[in-house]
Structures are given as C-alpha cells and as structure tokens.
Amino acid sequence: MDLRKVQLTGGSSITVTLPKTWIDKSKIKPGDVVGFTEQSDGSLAVYSHIKGERALEEFAIEVDEVEQAYLFRKIIAAYLMGYDVIRITAKRPLSADARQIIRQAVRRIVGLEIVDEQTSSITMQDFLDPREFHMEKAVRRMGILTQAMQEEAIGALRNPRPEIAQSEEDRDAEVDRLYWLVNKQYHAILRDSNYAAKMGLNAPQALNFLLVARLLERTADHADRIANEALILGPLKLPTSFIDRLEKHARKSVDLFQTAIQIFARRDPKKANAIIDEADKFQEGQKKFLREASDLGGEAVAHLAFVIESIGRTAAYAADLGEIAINHYVASQ
Numbered sequence: 001m002d003l004r005k006v007q008l009t010g011g012s013s014i015t016v017t018l019p020k021t022w023i024d025k026s027k028i029k030p031g032d033v034v035g036f037t038e039q040s041d042g043s044l045a046v047y048s049h050i051k052g053e054r055a056l057e058e059f060a061i062e063v064d065e066v067e068q069a070y071l072f073r074k075i076i077a078a079y080l081m082g083y084d085v086i087r088i089t090a091k092r093p094l095s096a097d098a099r100q101i102i103r104q105a106v107r108r109i110v111g112l113e114i115v116d117e118q119t120s121s122i123t124m125q126d127f128l129d130p131r132e133f134h135m136e137k138a139v140r141r142m143g144i145l146t147q148a149m150q151e152e153a154i155g156a157l158r159n160p161r162p163e164i165a166q167s168e169e170d171r172d173a174e175v176d177r178l179y180w181l182v183n184k185q186y187h188a189i190l191r192d193s194n195y196a197a198k199m200g201l202n203a204p205q206a207l208n209f210l211l212v213a214r215l216l217e218r219t220a221d222h223a224d225r226i227a228n229e230a231l232i233l234g235p236l237k238l239p240t241s242f243i244d245r246l247e248k249h250a251r252k253s254v255d256l257f258q259t260a261i262q263i264f265a266r267r268d269p270k271k272a273n274a275i276i277d278e279a280d281k282f283q284e285g286q287k288k289f290l291r292e293a294s295d296l297g298g299e300a301v302a303h304l305a306f307v308i309e310s311i312g313r314t315a316a317y318a319a320d321l322g323e324i325a326i327n328h329y330v331a332s333q
Contacts, residue, residue, distance in 0.1 A: 018046070056125075059083035063090050063098060071098060075105040079112065079126065080184050082191065086112075089121045108173060110181045128181075134199065135185050135209040142178045142216040143261045145171050149223035150254045150314070156230035157247050157307070168227040175220040182213040204331035211324050212264055215317045219257060222310035226250070229303045229310075236300045242292065246307070249285060253315040256282060260321035267332055272325035279319035286312045 004016045018028075028034065034046055059078040063071055071088070078086045088094070088102060102122050106112050111128025149171050156164045189196040189206045196202065201209075256279050263271045286308060293304035 056084040057082065058085040058087060060087045060089065063088060063094075064092075071101045072105055075102070075124075076109070076180060079109055080180065080187055082184060082188050084126050085115075086124045086126075087121065088123070091120070093119045094122065108177055108180075110177050133181065135182050135201065135206060135213075138178045138182050138185075139209055139213050139216065140265070142175050142182075142213060142220075143258075145175050145178075146216050146220045146223065147254075147258055149175075149220050149227075150257070153223040153226040153230070154247060154250050154254065156227045157233075157250065158243055160227075160230040160234035162231065165224075165227045165231055168224040172220050172224045175217055179213045179217040182210055186210040202331065205328065208264075208324050208328040208331060212261075212321065215320055215324075216261075219314055219317050222313055225310050226307050229307045232303050233300060233307070236298070238296065238300060238304075242296070246289065246304075246311075249289060250311045252282060253311045253318075256318035257314050257321070260318040260325070264321055264325040264328060267325065267329045269326045269329045272322040272329070274322075276319045276322040279315045279322070282315040283312060 002019050004019075006014055006016050009015050018034075059081070061071070061074050061078070075086060075088075088098070090098070094102075099122065102114070102124070106114055106124060109126075110133075111126045112124050113127060114122060115125045116123040149168055152164050152168060185199070186206050186209070189199060189201060189203060196206065199206075256275060260272070260275050260279075263275055289308045289311075290305065293301055293308060296304070
C-alpha cells in the first residue's frame with residue numbers, strides 16, 4: 001500500500017497527492033478532472049477516465065491452422081474480460097473454417113459485430129453497453145427461456161418430434177448468449193466499482209446472479225438433452241405406464257426448479273430453505289426409476305439413464321438455487 005500524508009493548504013483546504021506512477025500510467029495532466037466514488041467499506045476509488053471518453057480496449061488473437069479448434073473459446077474469453085475490440089489475424093489468409101468459427105461467435109455473442117474483414121484479418125467490436133441490460137433482467141429472460149425448454153422436453157417424452165429438438169437447440173443457444181453477457185457484467189463489476197454502483201449491485205450480489213445464470217445455462221443443457229434422448233426412445237415403444245410416471249417425475253423436478261428461481265427473485269430465505277429439503281427428498285425417487293429402466297432392458301436402458309440423470313440434476317440445481325437465494329438475501333441486507 002502506498003501511504004500519503006494528508007496536508008492542510010491555504011489555511012482551510014485539506015489535500016493529498018496522487019502517486020506519480022499512477023498519474024503517468026493514467027496520462028493525467030494538470031487541469032484534468034478525476035472522479036471519486038465512496039465504497040461500502042468507507043474507502044474512496046479514484047477514476048482517471050472522467051477526463052474524457054474511455055479508450056476502446058483491444059485484444060489481438062493470432063491464429064494458425066492448429067489453433068482453429070479453440071479459436072471460438074478465445075473469442076469468448078476476450079469478450080468476457082470486457083475487451084471492446086477483438087482482432088483476429090493470421091500470417092496467411094484466414095481459412096474458410098476460421099471465418100466460419102468467427103461468424104459463429106458473432107451470431108452467439110450479444111452485441112458483437114464484424115467491423116472490418118480482410119484476407120488475413122477480421123475485426124469485431126462489442127457495441128452493447130452492459131448497463132443497458134441489467135444482470136437481473138438477463139437472468140429473468142434466461143429463466144423464461146429455460147422454463148419453455150423444460151416444458152417442451154417433458155412433452156417430448158410422450159410425443160417426440162424433430163422440430164422440438166430443433167427448438168430446444170435454438171433456445172439453448174439464446175440461453176448461452178445471455179449467460180455470457182451476465183458473465184461479462186460480473187467481471188466488469190469486479191474491475192470497476194463505479195460500474196458496480198451504476199448497476200446498483202455489490203460484488204456478492206453480482207456473484208449470486210452469475211451463479212444463478214450458470215445453473216440456468218446448465219439446466220437448459222439438460223432440457224435439450226432430454227428432448228434429443230426422447231427422439232431415440234420414441235420408436236422403442238416404452239410402456240405407457242412407465243412414461244406416465246416418468247413424465248410426472250420430470251414435472252416435479254421442473255416445478256422445484258422454477259419455484260427456486262421465483263424464491264431467489266423474491267429473496268425469501270425461509271422458502272429457500274424449504275425448497276432445499278424438498279429437492280433432497282426428490283432424489284430418493286431417482287434410484288427407483290433407474291432400477292425400473294434397467295428392468296426394461298434392451299437399447300432403451302442407456303438412453304433412459306441419461307433422461308433420468310438430467311431430471312435428477314434439474315432437481316439438484318433447485319437445491320443449489322435455494323442456497324444461493326439465502327446468500328443473496330444476506331448480501332442484500
């Protein structure tokens with residue numbers, strides 16, 4: 001820690017000097033204006049960018065044929081870290097596969113657009129100000145999409161159709177987009193307490209929204225998985241009585257999860273504790289269904305195991321949501 005002595009100047013003004021290394025790094029000159037924000041612990045944060053427009057932050061990625069497999073992940077990482085401009089370059093002309101990966105990233109990331117494209121380079125820019133789409137709003141939208149996916153997945157157990165599987169895939173991609181946005185906002189809050197103040201969130205609250213978004217993203221994956229497994233199980237003509245009970249079991253799991261989402265939004269610790277207990281009891285039925293699936297034998301066993309596992313994970317995530325809801329209640333006091 002750099003300690004500075006508080007001094008009295010002019011008989012009534014109290015001043016403290018700023019570190020020269022920080023002044024030089026921030027390119028502050030006499031006459032510039034800096035900003036101060038009081039933190040929750042009583043300290044002050046100093047901001048240099050008050051003096052003008054914040055410069056766009058750029059991240060460069062140089063790729064070759066070997067690296068194309070994880071180019072998409074690199075773009076996602078740069079986006080999550082808050083870079084405004086992401087520039088992809090190569091020593092040779094970018095391949096068609098690399099360009100396809102880049103366009104896939106643009107389609108799946110909220111606010112990202114291609115602003116320049118050359119033979120050996122592509123430049124993308126993020127045009128979305130995260131403050132225009134609050135974390136809470138993003139999580140609420142994820143919840144709506146996930147619930148729709150769960151309803152479709154349950155329906156697919158009885159009436160599997162290819163169009164349902166396609167719908168699940170499309171909605172799952174939208175959930176991913178929103179999860180990455182929430183993730184980016186969380187990192188922005190950690191980097192900039194002034195940004196956190198504008199969002200009206202402290203770091204623990206932001207973390208809770210990120211954790212909920214992560215559970216929603218995982219639950220959407222499980223709904224997608226159930227719908228796809230249902231397509232395989234459909235032609236196998238499972239006993240109607242088993243499908244009836246499996247559908248009821250899945251419905252209970254979804255109800256637990258959706259109730260947990262509502263409890264988190266209402267910040268109700270008592271009901272959150274109750275949903276944890278309910279979700280734990282639900283798991284007792286999992287072993288029963290797995291035994292029944294094994295008794296059916298044949299090709300259906302493995303696919304039913306995947307479905308039952310996804311149903312169980314959804315209920316387990318409801319318990320996780322209950323714990324986060326209690327933490328969120330405490331963080332909001």
